[in-house]
Amino acid sequence: QKEVEQNSGPLSVPEGAIASLNCTYSDRGSQSFFWYRQYSGKSPELIMSIYSNGDKEDGRFTAQLNKASQYVSLLIRDSQPSDSATYLCAVKPGRGSTLGRLYFGRGTQLTVWP
């Protein structure tokens, strides 16, 4: 069973703060990790991908990966009300899985209040 766990939230932060979203996964052989943002009533949008241990920064977003701990996180700096959405963690497992198939967490709902 390839499980991806996220705190469902809701996570509520004030505008300008750092929002921290966490995700753990069960398949130790997992290769690729993705964060998607989903606004209410819309489809998911890919915002970050990370493949190696450490940090990857893209604008206000930083993804962090620790394969030994089977943990991936997303930090959003200077949070804005427009960041309010559900954030989905997705994991591409190791061998024995359909090419390209992702396993999704249930998502963390983030609210940034002005």
Place this chain on the structure above:
Amino acid sequence: GAVVSQHPSRVICKSGTSVKIECRSLDFQATTMFWYRQFPKQSLMLMATSNEGSKATYEQGVEKDKFLINHASLTLSTLTVTSAHPEDSSFYICSALLAGRSYNEQFFGPGTRLTVL
């Protein structure tokens, strides 16, 4: 790049009718596409994996005779919900696999909201 479109964006139909949803990769070729369903306030549920030129692979519990998938070209996959019933009302989302790179990113279409009366 990596734009995926879906058509229609919204459809309302009567119970017992069939509905076809199209998923297109606009600026890349996608040998693999995925079909998801999402009920309100729930997570994405993978229904099936669609491979160009071959039969789709359905997830456990998804009726392949009810949800017909055709992936006839490298840029188009279709999902047909046959004999739709109110319980099939949901948000259907496709994604396309951007292969050819090492890491195989999935890009989602905008989704189709199906309401069965």
